[in-house]
Amino acid sequence: MKEYIIEVKNLFKTYEGKRVVDDVSFFVKKGEIFGLLGPNGAGKTTIIKILTTLVKPDKGEVYINGFDLFKEPQKIKKIIGVVPQENNLDRDLTVYENLFIYGLLHKVKDLKRRIEEMLKFVELWERKDSLVSTLSGGMQRRLVIARAFLPDPSILFLDEPTVGLDPQIRRFIWEIIRKAKTKGKTILLTTHYIEEAENLCERVSIIHRGKLLAIGTPCELKERIGRFVVEHINGDGRLIQWICKTKEEAYQLMQEKKIPFSVRPINLEDVFINLTGRRIEE
Numbered sequence: 001m002k003e004y005i006i007e008v009k010n011l012f013k014t015y016e017g018k019r020v021v022d023d024v025s026f027f028v029k030k031g032e033i034f035g036l037l038g039p040n041g042a043g044k045t046t047i048i049k050i051l052t053t054l055v056k057p058d059k060g061e062v063y064i065n066g067f068d069l070f071k072e073p074q075k076i077k078k079i080i081g082v083v084p085q086e087n088n089l090d091r092d093l094t095v096y097e098n099l100f101i102y103g104l105l106h107k108v109k110d111l112k113r114r115i116e117e118m119l120k121f122v123e124l125w126e127r128k129d130s131l132v133s134t135l136s137g138g139m140q141r142r143l144v145i146a147r148a149f150l151p152d153p154s155i156l157f158l159d160e161p162t163v164g165l166d167p168q169i170r171r172f173i174w175e176i177i178r179k180a181k182t183k184g185k186t187i188l189l190t191t192h193y194i195e196e197a198e199n200l201c202e203r204v205s206i207i208h209r210g211k212l213l214a215i216g217t218p219c220e221l222k223e224r225i226g227r228f229v230v231e232h233i234n235g236d237g238r239l240i241q242w243i244c245k246t247k248e249e250a251y252q253l254m255q256e257k258k259i260p261f262s263v264r265p266i267n268l269e270d271v272f273i274n275l276t277g278r279r280i281e282e
């Protein structure tokens with residue numbers, strides 16, 4: 001059996017003369033939670049749209065579960081679920097009706113049982129008869145996730161699954177995604193939240209201006225540049241930072257400089273700044 005369930009090789013996409021996906025290659029292992037981390041406009045949604053057959057790239061190779069995306073898109077559509085960035089639900093129908101119609105369109109077997117199972121999975125069973133228009137943003141997001149899972153896909157693509165949601169709901173959605181992994185699903189998600197990439201993703205690819213700059217586990221990506229960040233606010237209020245390999249190195253540096261400082265563990269934002277010279281949420 002192949003180790004990689006998603007293989008992307010040398011993918012390119014240009015919009016209006018601007019390269020928005022620029023020679024992107026990466027692989028996703030079966031059963032892993034893989035994240036594309038980058039700021040708005042980096043090209044994440046375009047990559048997801050290409051992999052889910054909605055947008056044609058200019059060049060490149062994509063294999064999903066061994067199927068060639070360009071030759072066998074129908075086979076791929078049958079094994080993937082997609083959670084787009086917008087909650088594209090029918091707001092005038094109930095929670096149950098939204099899933100029922102989607103299930104009929106996708107010929108889901110044993111549909112009623114499956115709807116119950118999925119609504120319980122995202123903890124919305126109690127709201128099955130509510131109109132979608134009466135649900136909070138977080139509930140609508142959970143419903144879109146339940147809908148994507150309804151046909152029991154083996155791979156799930158989520159585009160910014162927690163954007164705009166408050167931290168508590170964000171964590172609840174992470175739990176749903178982790179539970180999906182324990183059921184053997186492969187998850188590819190995009191995010192511009194550092195915390196989401198660090199806490200949820202087993203491997204992360206950092207993307208900026210259409211290019212993948214680094215791939216690895218959050219730990220590996222951080223260890224490549226250091227372990228601790230020493231911070232000092234200078235006289236005109238500017239934050240100055242030094243990256244150190246060890247705590248000892250950090251304290252030694254500060255003893256030499258003789259200035260007030262704080263030391264904290266490195267995070268993926270520091271990795272992003274190190275690679276691009278800018279902050280991710282700018």
Ligand code: ADP
Nearest residue numbers: 015016020038039040041042043044045046047
């Ligand atoms: P992200 O998901 O990382 O925010 P996108 O993939 O949505 O990034 O966008 C990458 C770039 O491509 C942006 O500059 C965006 O404006 C541009 N873009 C995306 N879709 C289109 C389109 N249909 N037509 C023209 N430009 C587009």
